Each structure stands twice: as C-alpha cells, then as structure tokens.
Amino acid sequence: MVRCPDDNGPLKLKLHTLRGGDYELHAECRVCGKRNEFRRGDDPQRRRFRRWTAEEIQRLECSTGELGASPCPVCNAFVQRHPMPGLTILRCIRCGNSDQWRQFGSPIVCARAADAPIIQSRPLSGGNYLCLT
Numbered sequence: 001m002v003r004c005p006d007d008n009g010p011l012k013l014k015l016h017t018l019r020g021g022d023y024e025l026h027a028e029c030r031v032c033g034k035r036n037e038f039r040r041g042d043d044p045q046r047r048r049f050r051r052w053t054a055e056e057i058q059r060l061e062c063s064t065g066e067l068g069a070s071p072c073p074v075c076n077a078f079v080q081r082h083p084m085p086g087l088t089i090l091r092c093i094r095c096g097n098s099d100q101w102r103q104f105g106s107p108i109v110c111a112r113a114a115d116a117p118i119i120q121s122r123p124l125s126g127g128n129y130l131c132l133t
C-alpha cells in the first residue's frame with residue numbers, strides 16, 4: 001500500500017499507459033486530496049531496471065500463460081499478456097520490458113544506458129593528470 005508522505009493517508013492510484021511504452025501514474029491522497037504524478041523516469045528503482053534475459057522471458061511466458069499475470073523479475077510489477085493482432089506480447093509497464101523489445105525502443109535504450117558502466121571525467125585536484133608517465 002502506498003501512503004501519503006504528509007499524513008500517511010492511503011493513496012488512490014490510477015495508471016495511464018502512454019504511447020511509446022511510457023506510463024503516467026496518478027496518485028491521489030484520500031485524506032488531504034493532494035495529487036501527484038509519476039512516470040518511469042521518477043521511479044526510485046529505475047537504476048535497477050535492465051532488460052529481461054531470454055530465460056526470464058521464457059519463465060514469464062509460462063507463468064503468465066498459467067496465471068494471467070506474473071511478477072516482473074526486474075521490478076516486481078505485474079507483467080501481463082497483451083493480445084495484439086497476430087501475437088501476444090508480454091510487457092511490464094513499470095520498467096518497460098517486453099518480449100518484443102525491439103518494437104518498444106525507448107525504455108530499453110534507457111535501461112541499457114543505465115546498465116553501462118558510467119565513465120565520468122573527473123577533474124583531478126590541481127588540474128594535473130596523474131600517472132601518465
């Protein structure tokens with residue numbers, strides 16, 4: 001249960017999916033009526049998002065086939081089957097994974113960029129590069 005940071009009131013959540021695979025989560029506090037909006041970029045777990053492995057996709061295919069929905073191995077949101085003309089796709093709305101990931105480019109590109117080692121150029125103290133000789 002998600003609660004309001006101000007008064008601990010229960011939040012009413014409403015999820016809108018957006019074109020391109022992003023989403024908008026509207027939260028409204030039942031106590032103070034404050035509203036908030038979240039997108040994938042605001043997710044506190046975003047840094048952990050990565051692409052499903054082939055193995056995970058297989059497992060999800062089995063479990064969603066039996067139960068209709070299954071927790072995502074990456075973010076724990078429920079993954080559902082989305083029937084499309086000609087095929088059924090698995091898609092996690094929270095972290096943007098999909099077994100047809102090539103068709104939903106943008107969220108996966110973000111996840112991959114986050115997975116890549118971050119190379120930062122840091123100014124060294126004194127402005128000198130050390131250990132170059």
Ligand SMILES: [Zn+2]
Nearest residue numbers: 004007029032
């Ligand atoms: Zn509140």
Ligand SMILES: [Zn+2]
Nearest residue numbers: 072075092095
């Ligand atoms: Zn997920």
